[in-house]
Amino acid sequence: MxxxxxxxxxxxLAGCAMTTVSVAHAQTAASPGRAPAGSGSMVAQVFxxxxxxxxxxxxxxRIEPSTVRSYLTIQPGDPFDPDRIDQxxxxxxNTGLFADVVLKREGDALVVTVAENPxxxxxxxxxxxxxxxxxxxxxxxxRPRVVYTRTRVQTDxxxxxxxxxxxxxxxxxVEPKIIQLDQNRVDLVYxxxxxxxxxxxxxxxxxxxxxxxGTLRESVQTKESAWWRFxxxxxxxxxxxxxxxxxxxxxxxxxxxxADFRVVSAVAELTPDKEDFFITFTIEEGExxxxxxxxxxxxxxxxxxxxLQNSVTTGEGDWYNAQKVEDSITKLTNxxxxxxxxxxxVRPRITRNRENHTIxxxYxxxxxxRTFVDxxxxxxxxxxxxxxxxxEMLLSEGxxxxxxxxxxxxxxxxxxxxxxxxNITTAESSAPDRxxxxxxxxEQSTGEISIGAGFSTSDGPLGDFSIRERNLLxxxxxxxxxxxxxxxxxxxxxxxxxxYFMDRDLSAGVDIFRxxxxxxxxxxxxxxxxxxxxxxxxxxxxxxxxxxxxxxQDTLIEEVPTTASKYIQEQRGERLTSLIGQELTYDxxxxxxxxxxGYFVRLTNDIAGLGGSVRFLRNKLAGGYYLPLGEDQWVLxxxxxxxxxxxxxxxxxxxxxxxxxxxxxxxxxxxxxxxRDVSTGDALGGTRxxxxxxxxxxxxxxxxxxxxxxxxxxxxxxxxxxxxxxxxVKDEESIRVSIGTGVSWKSPFGPIRLxxxxxxxxxxxxxxxxxxxxxxxxx
Numbered sequence: 001m002x003x004x005x006x007x008x009x010x011x012x013l014a015g016c017a018m019t020t021v022s023v024a025h026a027q028t029a030a031s032p033g034r035a036p037a038g039s040g041s042m043v044a045q046v047f048x049x050x051x052x053x054x055x056x057x058x059x060x061x062r063i064e065p066s067t068v069r070s071y072l073t074i075q076p077g078d079p080f081d082p083d084r085i086d087q088x089x090x091x092x093x094n095t096g097l098f099a100d101v102v103l104k105r106e107g108d109a110l111v112v113t114v115a116e117n118p119x120x121x122x123x124x125x126x127x128x129x130x131x132x133x134x135x136x137x138x139x140x141x142x143r144p145r146v147v148y149t150r151t152r153v154q155t156d157x158x159x160x161x162x163x164x165x166x167x168x169x170x171x172x173x174v175e176p177k178i179i180q181l182d183q184n185r186v187d188l189v190y191x192x193x194x195x196x197x198x199x200x201x202x203x204x205x206x207x208x209x210x211x212x213x214g215t216l217r218e219s220v221q222t223k224e225s226a227w228w229r230f231x232x233x234x235x236x237x238x239x240x241x242x243x244x245x246x247x248x249x250x251x252x253x254x255x256x257x258x259a260d261f262r263v264v265s266a267v268a269e270l271t272p273d274k275e276d277f278f279i280t281f282t283i284e285e286g287e288x289x290x291x292x293x294x295x296x297x298x299x300x301x302x303x304x305x306x307x308l309q310n311s312v313t314t315g316e317g318d319w320y321n322a323q324k325v326e327d328s329i330t331k332l333t334n335x336x337x338x339x340x341x342x343x344x345x346v347r348p349r350i351t352r353n354r355e356n357h358t359i360x361x362x363y364x365x366x367x368x369x370r371t372f373v374d375x376x377x378x379x380x381x382x383x384x385x386x387x388x389x390x391x392e393m394l395l396s397e398g399x400x401x402x403x404x405x406x407x408x409x410x411x412x413x414x415x416x417x418x419x420x421x422x423n424i425t426t427a428e429s430s431a432p433d434r435x436x437x438x439x440x441x442x443e444q445s446t447g448e449i450s451i452g453a454g455f456s457t458s459d460g461p462l463g464d465f466s467i468r469e470r471n472l473l474x475x476x477x478x479x480x481x482x483x484x485x486x487x488x489x490x491x492x493x494x495x496x497x498x499x500y501f502m503d504r505d506l507s508a509g510v511d512i513f514r515x516x517x518x519x520x521x522x523x524x525x526x527x528x529x530x531x532x533x534x535x536x537x538x539x540x541x542x543x544x545x546x547x548x549x550x551x552x553q554d555t556l557i558e559e560v561p562t563t564a565s566k567y568i569q570e571q572r573g574e575r576l577t578s579l580i581g582q583e584l585t586y587d588x589x590x591x592x593x594x595x596x597x598g599y600f601v602r603l604t605n606d607i608a609g610l611g612g613s614v615r616f617l618r619n620k621l622a623g624g625y626y627l628p629l630g631e632d633q634w635v636l637x638x639x640x641x642x643x644x645x646x647x648x649x650x651x652x653x654x655x656x657x658x659x660x661x662x663x664x665x666x667x668x669x670x671x672x673x674x675x676r677d678v679s680t681g682d683a684l685g686g687t688r689x690x691x692x693x694x695x696x697x698x699x700x701x702x703x704x705x706x707x708x709x710x711x712x713x714x715x716x717x718x719x720x721x722x723x724x725x726x727x728x729v730k731d732e733e734s735i736r737v738s739i740g741t742g743v744s745w746k747s748p749f750g751p752i753r754l755x756x757x758x759x760x761x762x763x764x765x766x767x768x769x770x771x772x773x774x775x776x777x778x779x
Contacts, residue, residue, distance in 0.1 A: 050080050053108040061116055061184055063097060068112055071095060080105065096149050118148045118178075121185040127192040131163060136190075139163055148178070148186055157190070164194060168236020171195030171274060198237050199225035201276035207264070207283045211256075219252040220245040222279065237277040242266055245281075253285065254322035259352065259359060260286025289320040292351075292358035296332075298365035303339065305365075311335045312363065320359050332363055333404040343368045343400060371401040374434035380441040381474075384418055388476040389439060391500055392416065394542075401426075401435050408542075413441070415592045418471045420444035476500070478509075490516040497535075507537035507547070522671040522767070523682045524564030525571070527655055528556040547583040552576075552612075555655045565677035567684055567724060571654040579608035581618075589626060596635045599625040608656075615648035616656060633699045633709060640692035647687075651723060657685030658719060662769065665691055665717040667738025667757030669767035674719030675731040676765050683767075684722050684729065691717035697744075707746030714739050715757070730765050737761035742772075 055076055057065035072088040074081065085103055092101045092114070100115040122144055125133055140156040142148070157174045164172035172195045179187040203224055205213050217224070222245050225235040234241075246263045253261035264282040271278065291314050296305040311331035313324045329346050336344045345368030351360040373395050378386050392412040394405040410424045421442040429436050468480040478497040483490075493513035501508035511533040519525050531553030539545045556574045582605055589598035601623040609615035622641040629636055645652050661672030671683040695713035702708055720733030740757030755772040762768070 050108055052076050052078050052080060052110050055110045055112065058111060058113045059115055062119070063114075063116060068092070068114060072112070074110070080110075085110075096151075097147055116184060118180075118184045118186040120144050120146050120148050120188050121181055122187045124187065124189045125192060126189060127194060130167065130169070130194050136160060136163065142188065148188065153188070160190060160192070166238065166240075168197045168199065168238060169195050170198040170237065170270075196275060198270075199276045200235050200237055201225060201271055201278055203279045203281075205281045205283060208285065210258075210285055210288070216249065216252070216281075220248050225276065237268060237279070239268070242268060242279065249281065249283065251322070253283075254320075257288040257290065257319040257321065258286050259289045259320055259322075260284075262286075287354070287357050289352070289357050289359045291316050291318050291320055292353060292360040293362075294360075295362045296365065297362055300336075300344075300365060300367060303336070303365070308332055308335050308365075314361060325361065328363065330404055330407060332365065333402070336365060337402065337404065343370050371433055371435050373397055373399050373401055374429040374431065374436050376437045376439060378439045378441070380443070381419075382443055383474040384441075384443060384471060384476070385474050387503075388416075388418070388471075388474065389413055389441065391505070393437075393439075395437065406437065411591065413439070416471075416476070418443060418476070501536070505539055507535070509535040511535070519671070519683075520559075520561075522659075522669075523568055523654075523684065524561055524680065525557050525568050525654070526559040528558065529655075530554045531577075543588050544584070544586050547585075548581070549583075550578075550580050552578050555653075557654060563680065565680045565682040565684070567677060567722075567726075567729070568654065568680075568682050575614050575653060575655075576612040577608050577614040577656070578610050578612035579606050580610060581606035589624075595624075595626045595637075596628050597626050599623065609648055614653060614656065615650065616645055616652055617648060618645040618656070619643065633697065635697045636695075637697070638692070638694050640690075642688075642690045644688045652687050654685060657687060657722070658689045659683065659685050660689055660691060660717050660719045661767070663772070665736065665738065666713070666715050666740055666755055666772055667759045667769065668717075668736065668762070669769040672767035672769065673717065673736050673763070675722045675724070675729060677726075677729050678765050679728040681765075684724070686719040686731075687721045687723075688733075689717065689719040691715070709744050711742040711744065711755070712740075713742070713755075713757075730763065732763060734763060735761060736763070736766065 052074060053076060055069055055072070055074075057068045060068060069075075071091045073091060074084040074088055078084070089101060089103055092098055092112075097117055098114045099117050102111075102113040104111040104113065120142060123137070123140070123142060125136055128136060139159045139162075141159075142152050142156055153176045157176055160174045161172060164170075173193045175191045175193075177189045177191060179189065181187065200222060201224070203213075203217050203220070203222065205216050208216060221234055222238070222241055223234045243266075246266050249263055250261060262284050264284055265280075267280045267282075268277045269280070270276075294312060294314050294316055296308055296312065298305055311334075312328045313331070314321070314328055318324075325348055329348065332346045333344055336346070345366050347364050347366075349362040349364055351362075353360065375397055376390060376393060376395070378389050381389060393409045394412070395402065395409060406424055406426075410422055413419065413422045413424075419441040421440075423440045425438045425440070427436045427438055467482075468478070470478050472479045476499050478495070478499070480493075480495040482493045482495075491513070492515070493511060495509065495511045497507060497509035499507050513529065513531060513533075515527075515529045517527045517529075519527060531551060533549055533551040535547060535549040537545060537547035554574065554576050557571045560569050560572045562569075584603045585600065586602075587598075587600040589595035589600055602621070604618075604620040604622075606618040607616075608618075620641065620643040622639070624637065624639040627636045628634065643658055645656060645658065658674075659671040660674055661668040662670035665673065671685070674686045674689070675684040676682065677684060693713060693715045695711055698710050698712075700706075700708050700710055715738045716735060718733050718735050720731050722729070722731055724731065736759065738757045738759045738761075740755055742753060742755035744753040753773070756770060757772065758770070759766070759768055
């Protein structure tokens with residue numbers, strides 16, 4: 001009989017002087033150390049009476065006998081005791097070191113016979129095409145040179161299956177197999193059948209009267225399977241995502257005023273062919289409410305509630321919106337914090353009037369509990385160092401806890417662009433006045449290959465190319481190598497930025513560049529620039545930041561044909577520019593990457609003349625304002641910029657003047673407006689300019705996941721003043737206006753945009769451009 005099949009062997013050998021009784025326990029036994037029914041009394045009799053004189057250990061290979069004896073609860077000199085024998089048996093099996101254990105009594109000796117679990121020599125995976133070996137190895141607990149146990153193997157099997165379920169492969173199976181080797185070693189092989197992705201064949205809703213199924217499908221993250229979602233996993237069934245969808249539905253209805261809404265159930269049923277799921281949400285919408293009376297009360301001394309009215313976004317008579325309530329709490333907390341109240345608790349007291357379907361809200365501002373941040377735990381960052389995330393937190397260990405700063409910290413981490421998802425939560429600490437901040441992130445690719453392309457009636461196709469890593473070595477450093485290669489422009493630049501120089505909030509960087517511009521079509525000259533720049537940025541406040549820099553640049557104007565304007569020909573030659581400058585930015589946009597609300601103002605000043613052969617003073621002022629209209633991606637944005645350059649002791653050189661058109665004024669070609677020698681058609685550039693743009697972004701009514709937006713815009717600009725008195729030089733600082741429309745797509749390969757613009761106010765010598773196209777991709 002094999003050892004692993006023994007459950008109990010007990011017998012008395014009649015006529016022999018030696019008495020042998022054994023108790024064997026296999027891993028398959030239902031209860032460790034228990035004998036089959038009816039044999040307990042016999043075991044008790046055999047293991048009762050007498051004293052243990054000796055303990056012998058048999059069957060060990062790697063494990064020392066003394067180690068086995070250390071787990072026994074009975075030792076030489078102790079009386080034979082069935083209970084202690086049973087406890088010893090359990091203790092040996094609980095170690096996980098043994099596949100089988102047999103305890104026998106031979107006279108006054110206790111014999112312990114063990115069969116050791118094998119040691120894992122190697123772990124392999126077969127059939128895993130969708131998930132690499134490294135990912136699977138990180139999830140399982142067993143490792144080479146670790147004791148093999150069936151329980152651990154089954155646990156690892158469940159872990160592997162869970163990984164595949166997260167990818168929507170619920171049909172995946174995992175079968176562990178072992179290959180016996182010498183010296184009680186085994187190779188462990190997980191044979192994996194990945195199966196097909198389990199999709200979502202249909203999503204239906206029961207109980208929705210005010211919103212269609214299509215509208216509600218857009219509000220949840222899970223999507224129905226379709227061919228165009230081949231780069232997304234949202235159309236794979238995921239039970240965890242289903243729970244998240246319940247919350248998304250609740251948020252959607254609460255924003256629409258349905259304060260009594262609830263999800264009764266969310267059921268997923270596997271299709272008969274076991275390839276997809278049908279998901280059914282049963283909901284109760286309830287009645288729609290409006291805001292009733294809105295008031296602010298406070299128990300804080302010397303705090304006048306009337307000064308906080310502008311921070312409340314909920315107005316009486318408006319439809320109830322839970323998001324606006326949260327926004328009001330945030331703004332009130334910020335406003336009170338700005339008044340130097342460190343511990344503040346803002347709570348909305350809601351009174352629901354079911355008869356007239358209104359909700360009265362009183363924002364109660366009281367002194368909050370004196371809670372401090374115990375520690376900040378960061379999870380999910382595989383490449384990115386903890387300090388890169390931690391330095392974006394507006395809270396540190398030991399600081400007073402502030403929920404408003406916590407939300408702003410979450411947005412700052414999102415603005416890094418390193419993470420696909422950022423979620424900050426709090427948890428209780430061991431001390432009642434302490435809280436733990438948990439920052440959970442999901443990394444995304446931070447390498448970029450950007451490709452830009454454009455087309456104009458005069459230039460034809462053009463493009464640029466750059467390679468960039470925005471999170472170099474997980475340190476948050478930015479390294480970019482760019483190249484623009486076309487028949488008219490060649491640009492090579494290398495840029496490196498350390499966002500926290502010397503572990504301080506100092507952004508330091510260096511740029512090295514070499515450019516060659518072919519302006520033959522616009523101005524009949526070529527320009528070469530070679531140089532470098534040093535940058536240093538630092539915050540003055542949370543929203544105000546300054547950047548100072550130094551730039552040294554050698555400029556060469558060459559290949560000027562004899563047919564060019566004489567004002568271009570006189571600029572032929574080489575000059576050296578040494579300048580210092582500063583940039584001051586005030587930014588209160590809700591996002592620096594994709595702003596939909598807020599504004600920014602930027603002031604730039606440059607002065608050249610600290611060495612070199614060029615001397616000028618250059619000033620620029622730019623700004624932008626973003627206003628959301630509703631909640632369906634309708635955003636009105638206005639941007640503007642003015643600039644002026646003044647030569648110190650001499651006229652401003654051609655290479656330092658402003659040129660407007662192309663991206664800076666759609667509907668016009670690059671350098672398409674401004675002073676021009678009409679006898680040759682050459683653009684001469686200007687010393688002062690102004691431009692502005694008003695743009696409305698709007699959805700097409702398609703699901704948001706498509707990432708398609710429409711744009712309607714008007715661009716306005718002017719450029720002039722070159723101080724040339726010549727009838728052939730047109731220098732009219734008239735206003736140019738263009739209107740246009742465009743479409744942008746957040747494609748899986750990066751942002752793509754196409755603009756069509758038509759000038760409606762222009763000068764006869766201006767150069768027009770009808771189509772502007774650009775796209776980019778990331779890896």
